[in-house]
Amino acid sequence: MKWQGRRGSSNVRSSTGGGKMIGGGIGGIIIAGILWLVFGVNPMTALQTGQAVTGGGSESSTELATSTDRDTQFVKVVLADTEEVWHQIFNEAGSTYQEPSLILFNGQVSSACGSASSATGPFYCPGDQTVYLDTSFFVEMRQNLGISGDQQGSGGEENQGKAGDFAQAYVIAHEVGHHVQTLLGISQQVNEARQQVTQAQSNKLSVLQELQADCFAGVWAQRNQERVQFLEAGDIDEAVNAAGQIGDDRLAKASGGAVVPDNFTHGTSQQRVEWFTRGLESGNVQSCDTFSGAL
Numbered sequence: 565m566k567w568q569g570r571r572g573s574s575n576v577r578s579s580t581g582g583g584k585m586i587g588g589g590i591g592g593i594i595i596a597g598i599l600w601l602v603f604g605v606n607p608m609t610a611l612q613t614g615q616a617v618t619g620g621g622s623e624s625s626t627e628l629a630t631s632t633d634r635d636t637q638f639v640k641v642v643l644a645d646t647e648e649v650w651h652q653i654f655n656e657a658g659s660t661y662q663e664p665s666l667i668l669f670n671g672q673v674s675s676a677c678g679s680a681s682s683a684t685g686p687f688y689c690p691g692d693q694t695v696y697l698d699t700s701f702f703v704e705m706r707q708n709l710g711i712s713g714d715q716q717g718s719g720g721e722e723n724q725g726k727a728g729d730f731a732q733a734y735v736i737a738h739e740v741g742h743h744v745q746t747l748l749g750i751s752q753q754v755n756e757a758r759q760q761v762t763q764a765q766s767n768k769l770s771v772l773q774e775l776q777a778d779c780f781a782g783v784w785a786q787r788n789q790e791r792v793q794f795l796e797a798g799d800i801d802e803a804v805n806a807a808g809q810i811g812d813d814r815l816a817k818a819s820g821g822a823v824v825p826d827n828f829t830h831g832t833s834q835q836r837v838e839w840f841t842r843g844l845e846s847g848n849v850q851s852c853d854t855f856s857g858a859l
């Protein structure tokens with residue numbers, strides 16, 4: 565995956581892990597109709613009805629200096645790539661995309677969704693509209709994918725694509741997919757719906773929400789490819805492999821409470837690959853209606 569030389573996001577921060585987060589809260593997003601109808605008619609309808617307040621950030625977060633650290637710079641570029649693409653998609657629908665924050669943490673972090681540790685894995689917290697990534701995430705992904713540590717290249721153009729890069733980008737794009745679900749009101753509707761159905765149905769809705777985030781990651785990849793031609797040979801296989809192998813994020817509770825490990829499945833590897841591919845091939849969020857006929 566090519567990524568060097570592109571803009572890095574200014575929304576990436578590091579957390580020392582000690583402070584309290586100020587939660588923004590997503591209350592107030594009320595959208596009429598059920599989500600699959602929203603998607604069936606116009607997936608962007610929800611956007612016009614209300615927007616969540618952006619989280620207040622973290623007292624303990626510090627703006628990262630222009631970093632030479634490869635992983636940090638990589639995260640900044642990938643997040644900026646998602647900003648560019650989702651701004652484009654929202655603009656096309658006559659709306660405005662609100663960028664999420666991303667916090668890199670080490671060991672322990674406090675979020676509006678509760679505290680989390682490295683064991684939690686990457687996650688998105690709707691309460692503060694922030695993606696949380698533990699710095700050990702990169703090391704683990706390289707291990708999971710059987711990739712030995714990557715050395716800093718000599719700087720040549722052909723040297724910038726590193727095995728595992730796109731799989732990491734895919735995970736970030738998946739978390740940003742949850743942010744898009746929050747902006748669209750989908751997450752809230754899923755949460756509400758889950759409280760009115762059986763446990764089995766509730767689990768199913770969670771799986772469908774995860775698969776949609778995979779599909780949104782695919783949409784992002786396609787649109788970013790159109791924009792900057794960043795994909796290299798093997799990248800898609802890499803993401804498909806990651807989709808199948810890597811444990812998903814722990815879906816954070818919308819408000820309060822600890823970030824708890826999932827007790828539901830995230831769909832089979834085949835389903836995850838299928839929905840990622842669907843988004844990738846269409847480049848269109850309307851192809852990501854995982855909820856159609858769900859219950």
Ligand SMILES: [Zn+2]
Nearest residue numbers: 774777812813
């Ligand atoms: Zn997820």
